[in-house]
Amino acid sequence: xxxxxxxxxxxxxxxxSVLEKEVPNIExxxxxxxxKSVEYSKKKDRKHTTLKExxxxxxxxxxxxxxxxxxxxxxxxxxxAHQTSIDISEVVKEKFPQVPIVVGGMHATNAVGPLLEKPxxxxxxxxxxxxxxxxxxxxxxxNKDPEKIIGIYGRNKLLSEKKEKIE
Numbered sequence: 001x002x003x004x005x006x007x008x009x010x011x012x013x014x015x016x017s018v019l020e021k022e023v024p025n026i027e028x029x030x031x032x033x034x035x036k037s038v039e040y041s042k043k044k045d046r047k048h049t050t051l052k053e054x055x056x057x058x059x060x061x062x063x064x065x066x067x068x069x070x071x072x073x074x075x076x077x078x079x080x081a082h083q084t085s086i087d088i089s090e091v092v093k094e095k096f097p098q099v100p101i102v103v104g105g106m107h108a109t110n111a112v113g114p115l116l117e118k119p120x121x122x123x124x125x126x127x128x129x130x131x132x133x134x135x136x137x138x139x140x141x142x143n144k145d146p147e148k149i150i151g152i153y154g155r156n157k158l159l160s161e162k163k164e165k166i167e
């Protein structure tokens with residue numbers, strides 16, 4: 001019997017507490033894909049499926065039809081999770097096409113360009129998110145440009161910085 005260990009998503013929990021402290025009446029939902037995949041793998045009646053299909057089911061269970069987030073943040077800590085984060089982002093974008101998706105974490109910090117090549121990812125948080133997350137969220141809910149925030153990259157900022165390096 002194979003045992004899979006899980007660790008608490010401390011970074012995500014910490015960032016959630018920062019937002020709860022800084023933004024009154026905020027509602028945060030955390031969907032722990034690692035925990036959900038372990039739960040699914042232990043089901044006796046599980047079927048062969050894909051991460052995208054499982055993510056669709058989890059999103060529907062966790063969010064229902066009436067709930068719509070202001071933004072979705074995805075933690076990408078390791079390069080081995082690069083494709084997984086893209087798959088999850090694609091499903092989130094299917095369900096919430098107008099909702100901005102931001103990815104952060106160690107891998108995201110080092111893979112800004114490759115992540116922003118994917119249409120399902122709108123922004124990348126580069127660096128320590130606890131100093132950025134509140135300003136990012138406030139910009140999103142007030143329809144301001146999050147790319148003006150130091151550490152937030154979207155396609156426009158990335159393109160602008162590439163042009164500056166060429167010139």
